[in-house]
Amino acid sequence: MSHTPVAPWILGLTGGIGSGKTAAAERFATFGIHVVDADQAARWVVEPGQPALAQLAAHFGAGVLTPEGHLDRAALRARIFADAGERRWLEALLHPLIGRAIERSLASATSPYAIYASPLLVETGQRRGAQRVLVIDVPEALQLARAQQRDGASEAQVRAILAAQASRAQRLAVADDVIVNDRDLAWLHHEVDRLHAFYLSLAGGHS
Incomplete structure (x- = not known):
C-alpha cells in the first residue's frame, strides 16, 4: 500500500538586522531542513x-x-x-x-518541516502561511554593532533600517519560540539544535 508523503509544516523565521537570523537558518539547513530565504x-x-x-x-x-x-x-x-x-x-x-x-x-x-526566513515576516503579514514563528532576538545596541561591523554601514544607516523594521516588541508578540542571540555562534548553534529536536516532535507545527 503506497502512502502519500506528508507535506512539511512551515516555520517562519525572522529577526531584525544584525540578529543572526541568517546564521540560524544556515544551522537548520545543516540538518537537511529546506530553507527559503x-x-x-x-x-x-x-x-x-x-x-x-x-x-x-x-x-x-x-x-x-x-x-x-x-x-x-x-x-x-x-x-x-x-x-x-x-x-x-x-x-x-x-x-x-x-x-x-x-x-x-x-x-x-x-524535509519534516521547512523554513521561510524573512526579515519582514511581521511587517508584511507573511507569517500567515507559517504554522509557527521563531524570532531571533537581540538587544538593539548589539544589532547596531553587528550590522555596522558586517556591512560597513554608518550608525545612522543602520538606525534607518531598524526604524523601517518591526520593533522587538512587535516581533516578540507573534513569536511561538525565541532565541536570544546575545552570546557567541556556539550558543546560537546549541539553541538551534535544541529547537530542531523539538520541531521534529511536532505534528503540523503544534505541540
Missing part, C-alpha cells in the same frame, strides 16, 4: 533574463543596470529611498513575483 527569492526574480528586470529598466532607466546587465542594487536603492511613490511601484511589481517564487520553493520541500 525571502532575500534570496528577491534576487531570483530580478536575475538577467527575468521579466521583472526588463520592467525595472524600462521604468527607472538603464541607470539601474550594471554594464553587464545585472541589477545595480545601490542605484535602485538610491532611487526608491528618495521617492516613496517609486518604492510603492517597485513593491507592487516585485512582491507578488517573490511570493510565487517562495511558494514554489516551499512546495518542493521534502
Whole structure:
C-alpha cells in the first residue's frame, strides 16, 4: 500500500538586522531542513533574463543596470529611498513575483518541516502561511554593532533600517519560540539544535 508523503509544516523565521537570523537558518539547513530565504527569492526574480528586470529598466532607466546587465542594487536603492511613490511601484511589481517564487520553493520541500526566513515576516503579514514563528532576538545596541561591523554601514544607516523594521516588541508578540542571540555562534548553534529536536516532535507545527 503506497502512502502519500506528508507535506512539511512551515516555520517562519525572522529577526531584525544584525540578529543572526541568517546564521540560524544556515544551522537548520545543516540538518537537511529546506530553507527559503525571502532575500534570496528577491534576487531570483530580478536575475538577467527575468521579466521583472526588463520592467525595472524600462521604468527607472538603464541607470539601474550594471554594464553587464545585472541589477545595480545601490542605484535602485538610491532611487526608491528618495521617492516613496517609486518604492510603492517597485513593491507592487516585485512582491507578488517573490511570493510565487517562495511558494514554489516551499512546495518542493521534502524535509519534516521547512523554513521561510524573512526579515519582514511581521511587517508584511507573511507569517500567515507559517504554522509557527521563531524570532531571533537581540538587544538593539548589539544589532547596531553587528550590522555596522558586517556591512560597513554608518550608525545612522543602520538606525534607518531598524526604524523601517518591526520593533522587538512587535516581533516578540507573534513569536511561538525565541532565541536570544546575545552570546557567541556556539550558543546560537546549541539553541538551534535544541529547537530542531523539538520541531521534529511536532505534528503540523503544534505541540
